[in-house]
Amino acid sequence: MLHYALVFLVIAVIAALLGFTGIAGTAAWIAKVLFVLFLILAVIAFFRRTS
DSSP states (O other): OHHHHHHHHHHHHHHHHHTOHHHHHHHHHHHHHHHHHHHHHHHHHHHHHHO
16 A cells, blocks of 8 residues: 555656646645554554564
């Protein structure tokens, strides 16, 4: 999931450099959502492993 977040971040940066602001904004939003989801799942996995 972290891999997909980084892929969408790269897509957002490239789209922003080329002037495609709509695509860049959407890709950045998807990257943020995937990163937050990754963080939530990582914390859950950490606490399940320690208990």
